[in-house]
Amino acid sequence: MANENKRDYYEVLGVAKDASDADIKRAYRKLAAQYHPDVNHDPGAEDKFKEINEANEVLSDPEKRKRYDQFGFAGVDPSFNAGAGGSPFGGGSPFGGGFGDFGDLGDLFGSFFGGGGGRSARRSNPNAPVRGEDISASVDLTFEEAVFGTEKEVGASRIENCDQCHGTGAAAGNSAETCLRCHGTGTVRTQQNFMGMVMQSDSVCPDCHGSGKVIKNPCPRCKGKGKVRRAFKTRVHFPAGIDDGQTLRVRGEGCDGFNNGGRGDLLVTVRVRKHPILTRQGQDLYCEMPITFAQAALGAEVEVPTIDGKVRYSIAEGTQTGTTFRLRGKGVPYVNDTKKRGDQFVTVVVETPTRLTREQKELLRQFDQSAEESNQPKKKRFFDFFKK
Incomplete structure (x- = not known):
């Protein structure tokens, strides 16, 4: 993406230039979850995802953000007046190959489909079990139902293992293969020369996107993702005395996890209707x-x-x-x-x-x-x- 065609990084994430680190992280996670190519199959979603991660890679790093605020794209572009690929401002490229080094992509992907896991766990073992994401729903109760308790059917949607490939992502009779580029680690290492020094950086493997596996014959139903979104209903018991705005946790009714990581939970928030007298x-x-x-x-x-x-x-x-x-x-x-x-x-x-x-x-x-x-x-x- 040429510099003259780039959008301002703050504009990409939809935050002000004085946004806090927490604001930037919140905006990034929301947009990345929306445009992740594993869940958004619209044309252009992958390019949008790259743009979001590129902006986050700079703005989430205090030093890179400082250089960007001072010099613009030139402050973080490794090809700008850098001789043999180095950066005139020190350090290597803020982006790796392919999708780039997304930083907390492992956390994000685990959080979007199933929380837990963590960055280091995803990088050290991309096939480690990751617990499924919690999901939310809300339900209306009458004043009397909240006082005395009740049981209601609650509907929501969650990410589940594909019922055709059972979560493998591979078509029937096929299986995922170890990624040849990263050898199953989920990361690749790049080297750059700067003033006679060799600088190394790790980034998410562009072939397997950090999973360590490649599916050559993807499942036609889930298109190789191993997951599908499905609506469901479940009976939930609301105890006597529950109040407006309180949230119940229903264990094991959230999204399916990765690598047998177990399901997340369903969080049901209660809305209590007003009583005409009390x-x-x-x-x-x-x-x-x-x-x-x-x-x-x-x-x-x-x-x-x-x-x-x-x-x-x-x-x-x-x-x-x-x-x-x-x-x-x-x-x-x-x-x-x-x-x-x-x-x-x-x-x-x-x-x-x-x-x-x-x-x-x-x-x-x-x-x-x-x-x-x-x-x-x-x-x-x-x-x-x-x-x-």
């Missing part, structure tokens, strides 16, 4: 309950709605708006101890009557005129303040 804070429930003026003044036996149904409660005489009472054990069960539950807190709101008849208005006026200061202590204290 709200939740931790294991406690809260609600407001309207009562009449007469019930507040005279006291009354009322029915209070709870998640278990209605319960009876005695409102004391002279109860004021904003008074809160507790119903013990009427809250949400604890996930790890369902015998223990939170409480429900009920706040009383005295409702002012509306659309009164003429007779009702007259009765209220008579009541108001008959009321004494001792009947309304808050009102008395309020006006006594201004008198003083």
Whole structure:
């Protein structure tokens, strides 16, 4: 890719020039997973993947990034005014042969299809077992389902071993062969001369892409990848007391791993629908309950709605708006101890009557005129303040 046709590396990764190392790594992993030729078969995906890795190789290295920011492509191009292939800025080429030295390609590929493994493990033994990637899903629960627990069927998609080649990537009657270029190591070593010194660098083998194996007759179903994406459904138990935003881990329901590395997990995030009356804070429930003026003044036996149904409660005489009472054990069960539950807190709101008849208005006026200061202590204290 000639320098005049290159895109700015920051533009390639979609990050600002002052992006942090974490921002660059996050952007790289997202784009590389999207355009990796083993999962993206669109025309041009492989070239895009090379471009992404080239940009990451420079921007993820503090020294190379510094040279790039100062000199542009010339600062990291080994062929720029370098005589016999060396770099005028010191060090060898930032890129190896073929796809280039992708740095953490082994980590990325393992993470995309199956986490774990690690860079050193992939390089030292490309055929070591690699655990499958975790996958995510979400599910909606009603308020009651979250409180009391439920079981639901959850759908997602995952990378599985191809059912025709059983994960080998080779067509029936064939098998993968050891890569002749890297001799099964997954890496190749290149040498460059610089000012009389021989500099060596390791890069991912361009023939086997780091796997150490070459498939001459690929499986027609998976096109030699050994993996296919498939939708599936599984029954998931949601324990009593689970809350909105919490995530359950379902073991062994993620992607298939590499080289018998085992499956990853399914992570299910819960979304709980709102209740029309009750709200939740931790294991406690809260609600407001309207009562009449007469019930507040005279006291009354009322029915209070709870998640278990209605319960009876005695409102004391002279109860004021904003008074809160507790119903013990009427809250949400604890996930790890369902015998223990939170409480429900009920706040009383005295409702002012509306659309009164003429007779009702007259009765209220008579009541108001008959009321004494001792009947309304808050009102008395309020006006006594201004008198003083």
